Structures are given as C-alpha cells and as structure tokens.
Amino acid sequence: MTLRHIHLDAVGGIAGDMFVAALVDAVPALRDRVLGDAAAVLPSGAGAPAFSAGASSGISVLRFGLEGGQDGHGDHHDGYGSYRHMVGLIREARLAEGTAGHAVAILTLLAEAEAGIHGVPVDQVHFHEIGDWDSLMDVVAAGSVAAALDTAWGATWSVSDLPLGGGRVRAAHGLLPVPAPATARLLEGFEWRDDGVSGERVTPTGAAILRHLVTGPGRPGGRLEATGSGAGTRELPGMPNILRALVFDTGSAAAARDAGQEVAVLSFDIDDMTGEEIGVAADRLRALDGVLDLALAPLTGKKGRPLTGFRLLVRPDALALVRERCLLETSTIGLRWRMERRTVLPRRTSGETVRIKRVERPGGTTTAKAESDDLAGIDGLAARRARKSEVETGR
Template sequence: MTRSPGAGLHLHLDPLGGAAGDMFVAAMLDAFPELEPRVMADVIAILPPEAGQAELSRGQSGGLAVRRFALLPNRRGEEAKPRGHQHEHDHGHGHGHHHHATTYHALRTRIETAPLSQGTAAAAAAILHHIALAEAHVHDMPLDEVHFHELADWDALMDVTAAGSICAALEGATWSLTPLPLGGGLVRTAHGALPVPTPATARILQGYEWHDDGIGGERVTPTGAAILAHVTGGTAGTRRGGRLRAVGMGAGTRDLDDRPNILRVTAFAASSGAGADRIVQLACDLDDMTGEEIAAAADALRAHPGVADLVLVSLLGKKGRPATRMELMVYPAAEAAVAAAIFDLTSSLGLRRTELDRLILPRSATISVEGIRVKRADRPSGATAKAESDDLVHAPTLRARRQLAHRTETG
C-alpha cells in the first residue's frame, strides 16, 4: 500500500467564531492553496450550470485577512438560491425552494455518480452519512427516508463535496479540535424554531467538548458538525506539535462583536515515523463488583471521549480474593472528567495515576461509502487500514465479512 498523501501532517482546528461547511473549505484552501484546482473541479462536477459559480474570495473578519467560500448566482437571472436565503452559518438550514431531490438516497447517488477526483465521492458520502444518521435518529425515521432540509440549496451540497475533496487529498493526516462554541437562542428550520445547537448538530457531535463564550446564534451548523466528526473520527483528538507548515482562516458571514468570525486551521509537519505523545494512566483494583457490573462500567468508560484505551486484567487481590484491575489510558485534558466517571461507575475509592510518554504512529479514522469505520495508520513501510469489526456484524457469512472488510480497507 502506498504512502497516504496526508501522512505526517497534523491539522488542528480552532472554531473561534464557529464551524460551518463554507468556513472549513475556506480555511483549508487558505492553508493549502495548491488544492484549489482540484476542489473547484469537483464543485463544477457536482453542480448543474444553472446553480451558479463557486467563488473563493479574500476579505477581512475582525481585522484579520481571511478567505470566504460561497456560491454566486448566475448573472442572467438564474438564481442559485431562493430570495431571502440566509447563509448556512447564520441559520443552518436552507428552507426555501428545493432545487433538487433532497433525500439521503438521491443526494448520495448524485455524489457517487458525479465525475469527481479520486477519493472525493467516498469522503463526501461519509460526511453526508453523518448528517443522515443524526436526522434519522432525531426524527425517528428510516435512513433512506431522511430529507436534508439543511442541504435544500446547492451551496450546502457544494460545501459537502468540496470538504470531501479536501479530505481525500489529505488522507492520512491526523486531526484535533478545540472545544466548540455553544451559541444560543433559536434557529429557524423547516421543522420550525429549534434550540441551538440544533438537535442534528448536537447528535453528530455528542461526546465533544463545548463552551459558552457568551455569543448567541447558531455557531456550529449540521454540515460543519458532520465535517468535524468525519475528520476527527468521533473524538477531539490530541493536539500535536511539529514544524508549523501552514495556517488558514475561513470566515463566516456574520460579524461578531469581540472576535473574528473564523475557523482557523494550523497544519504541522511531524517527523517521519512514530511521534511522541503524553498520556495519563489511571488504574484501580476491583474485588467487590460482579462481572456484569464491571463489564457495564468498562463499556461506559470506553465510550467516554477522554478515554484512549481501557483494559481489564484478572488477578488475586488481598486475602487471596479474585479481583479485576482496570487500567485506562486517558487524554490529559480529560483526566478530571474521566476520574469522576470511574468513581461514579465503579466501587473504587482511589485511583493510581501515572504520566506516560508513548510513541504513536500518525493515524486517522474515516467512514467508507457503506458507512463502515476504517482506522488507518502510517507505518514506516507504508500505510495500513483496518475496518471496524463492530461495523461488519451485518455480513451474513465469514466470506462476505472478509470481502466487505477488504473492500472498505482498500477502497
């Protein structure tokens, strides 16, 4: 397997103003201008002529030079968006006239059949899948019946495709994310007024850290949330150092009172091979819990976004009683929250704490077009991929399971 194009890169996202699809695309193309021809070609391939033209422009936000990504209507009266349309970052949902079928199946088919650059369709479809799963859960409906009200206009579908193009071009990079701004108030949607963050956004980014900076409005949109979840693989990740290669800033359309309305990306080039990282180990011995209770606690702790790994070890405790040692690898920033969870979920009265240095390979997590999570690692001899075992359980036979795993790992 050949080396991934983004191997050795670590990309850190700072949603100072918020996160929306257009802000992500603008920030990434500001940091990696060499990707602009590829991304624009994919956008042209996904949009019909009457939709308008994509524009990557320069401007300012809060006194900082930024890039903006937008869809401009055609000059001769063919409107790309209905009158009164508000930008996604302002209201999150396009809910004027639908210019194309907006079911999950229709939009995914459009992406998969368009003449896009290598890898773009898979990444864009995976981003779309995040939104579909959230909408299906929020509205309690089958996946294929989901209608994407937030993708009712061409510009939002353009953002999904452009983001997919960028992710494919930088496959193999690792990502991290600082806490997200909560915002506040209500947002107008096709389902009426909804609280911010909207139910779909909150569902997609469940488990991520949020903070209230006192600024209201919709700060993270469903499309922005789906992109963040796709690139980070379901966890905010650990910010890594290295040689600072590039900085990019993508702006939304709102003006914020006390700060630039930007999503910033900082790109670091790591040294080849394994990189150094620091992690905290928390451990305790349990001799007064049943096996079922320990298993339930372990499952809950493994689901915690601050837990990198958890193992259970059988041993003989004091007085020769059988016991179980629980050892957790915890991201330093989440240590207090994880420790509190351990005390709530187990009978432990104390924890052993050790700070560890570790060597880790550059890695990333993606979702295939079939909705299967794939873990990728950049090894000295080349990149490897491993399909998530839990996502293969629906395969009817061992042969089908192995074929599905192979297809997702090499696709």
C-alpha cells in the same frame, strides 16, 4: 509521506463554507482542485464556486460561496433535495479521485442523523435545510479537501471545544432549538462551551464534517507549518466569526515516536464494587482527556477473593488529574504508577459507512482493520464477517 495534523479552532463556529475556506487559506494549493470539484456538481444556471478575501473583526479571512446563480436551487426536478438524489449527483459528477467517497460519507452522516430524528429510513430522508445548490457544493468541496489531504499527508484532525450558541433557528419543520437536532446528534461526545453569543454557531453540515474527520480526541503537536481562517457571513459581537485551521508538520513528533513515547502506567485493584459500578467507572475514566487506554482484568486476591484490576495508560501531563479521578470514581484507596516508553505505528482512518483503520508497518507494508462499531448495525455474524472482509480487502 510527511504526516500532518490539522487542528480546527472553532472561534466563531463551523459551517461547510467556513471549513473549506479555512483549509484553502491554509493550503492554497487546494484551491484549483476544490473549485473544479465544486463546479462539477453544479448544473447550468446555479452559479459558480468562488473564494473571496475579506476581514472579520479586523482579521484577514477567506470566504467560500456561490456567485452569479440565477436561482439558489437551479433547475431541479422531482426528488431534488432527497438523500438518494444528492448521492446520485455526487456519484455522477466528474470529481477528483477520492472526493466522491468523502462527500458521500459526510452526506450519509447527515442523513443518518435526520433519519434518527424523524423516524424514517435513510433512503427516505429529504434535506430541507441543505437542499440548495450551495449546500451540496459545500459538501463536495469539503470532500475534496479531505480526500486531497488524506492522500497527500495522511492527515489527522482534531477540534477545539465548540460554541453552543442559543435561541431558535427557522427550518422547514418550524422553529428549532440551537444547536439544531441533527447537529446535536452528530456531535454527541464532543466538548462544547457557552461563550454567551447566541445564534446557530455550528451547522449540520459543519457537524457532519467534524464527525467524519475527527475520529478521536487528538491533540495538536509538531511544528506549526501554516494557518488559515475561513469566515462565515454573520457578524458576531465582540469576536471574529471564523474557523481557524492550524497545520502541524508531525515529522518531529514522528521522530519522538520512533525514539519511544513516554507514558504513565497507572494501576489499582477493586474488590468491593458491583459489575455495573465498575462498568460506569471504566467508561468515565476512559473519557478523560489524557487517558490513552484502559483495560480491566479479573484477578484473585488473598483468601481467594475475586478482584478486578484496572490498568490505565496516561499522558504524563495528565497523570495528576487522572489519579484524582480514579480515587473519586472508584472505591480504591491506593494507586500505583510508573513511567514507561512505548512505540506507536502511524495510523489513519478513512471510509464511508464503515471506517477502515490503516496502520503503516516497518518495511512499507500496511494493514487494515474495519472499525467494529461501524459493523455493529449489520444483522448476523456471517453478514458482519462478510462486510468486514469486503472493506478490508477493498473488494
């Protein structure tokens, strides 16, 4: 398997249709699979999924949408638009391998965000804004893209900072602020920018796709292999309304990894901060771009004084900035650092409600570990251990 990293450049923003169009523009071999999966979840009379070439601010783009439908909702029945109903439609459709799992994971993230906002159980969530057929189609098509690239490439994902937008968007509950509450909840921890252009720039579906795929602060690297641009329907003043996908062949990066990556090891000791202050400082330092890891250790200094030792692994290009932040966030008056080499095994994360990190080890073997954060919501140690064993062994 040749590993790829895909960087999403949210020039105009991101929505479900923009994501699908950008990736199919970059990887045309996805087109038939995506169209087949999208069509499989649609009822008769809802129309047909289609790609169309066009332009946005003079840039050639691809667009994805529903064509020829008699009614945006088709012949729906009681329960249409509910989380349970939409999951049922996805599970019952004849989809390519892996599509349903990714699509349900995206939809579940949306449902969990809505449930938290409205204070209802996930199973009672009703999607007012994404309850039409083209929105369901976008979720399934995005799941198809994610599954195909996970299988073929073990793809990893990153995203640029996101356009904040502004104003209000009309929803079933009235006028809501932009970013919409579900979008904001899903993208807590992501970087944003205000480019002065208002309107809804990141939709809830786009936000759920990012939350599902972008599992860390990854950065593009390797040989740029392909690019693609997916456009939204809205025209933005002074800029193209596009999501750009950049596909990197990380084979060269893998070779560098096998030879050993260079990292900076930065360390210092603290003897005059409270536990609460140390916890806050450690969280802020971990969140810095360029900090690969941070560990704390209890130490004993001269005259038996208790110390807390900080050890950070830092990308060499970020060392100067991280050194400065250490001196600002903690009470230390001195730092130590050195350069080391490290080897990192290839890894990828997938899964629905509980994500699994799979690591490729020498000799072709693979180990799997459930993400502990995803198990935290399960009540009882025995239940958490049972669920962990279940997802790691694939039972």
